[in-house]
Amino acid sequence: MMYELSQRFRFEAAHTLEREVETESSRRIHGHTYHAEVTLRGLPDPATGMLMDLGRFRQALDEVQQVLDHHLLNEVEGLDQPTLEGLCAFIAARLAGPLPRLASVRVWRASGDSCKLSL
Numbered sequence: 436m437m438y439e440l441s442q443r444f445r446f447e448a449a450h451t452l453e454r455e456v457e458t459e460s461s462r463r464i465h466g467h468t469y470h471a472e473v474t475l476r477g478l479p480d481p482a483t484g485m486l487m488d489l490g491r492f493r494q495a496l497d498e499v500q501q502v503l504d505h506h507l508l509n510e511v512e513g514l515d516q517p518t519l520e521g522l523c524a525f526i527a528a529r530l531a532g533p534l535p536r537l538a539s540v541r542v543w544r545a546s547g548d549s550c551k552l553s554l
Contacts, residue, residue, distance in 0.1 A: 439538060440486045441474040444496045446504035450517035464507065468545040471496075471526060476538035486536065495533040499526055519543070519550035527552055 449466035473496060479486050508517035514525045522542045530537055543549035 436478075437476060438479060438486050439474050439476050440489075440492070441472055442489070442492050442496055443470060443472045444500045445470045446500050448503055448506055448508050448517075450508040452517065469503070469522065470543050470545075471500075471522070472539075472541045473526065473530060473534070473537070474539045474541075475534060475536040477536040487534070492534070495530055498533075499529045502529070519548060520552075523550050523552035527554060 446469050447466060448469060449464050451464050452461040454461045473492075475486055475492070477486055502511060503522075508514055508522075511517075511525070513528070515521055519542050523540045526542065527537060527540045530540070537554055539551060539553045541549065541551040
């Protein structure tokens with residue numbers, strides 16, 4: 436049996452985008468409420484019965500959340516494009532070391548737009 440363990444966090448951030456449609460509003464600095472869900476996959480440790488200690492899981496997510504929350508995403512070092520896809524890739528890259536069982540990252544906005552990166 437394979438287990439999945441997930442945690443969520445949210446952040447408020449602003450960005451600008453170059454797009455082919457809705458160009459005027461996208462070029463202006465504007466903000467969103469973002470939500471992220473990070474999922475680990477694997478087998479629990481036989482000694483602890485846990486896939487990962489939830490406290491350590493939350494610590495790793497808190498570090499990423501602090502880098503993104505209340506920032507202009509265009510200025511976040513390592514975030515190539517401040518899109519939903521770019522945020523998924525950025526979060527996955529930041530968490531790959533501390534969360535070796537990383538299986539997926541999903542990012543969505545309060546408006547309902549969503550992107551999921553499966554690893």
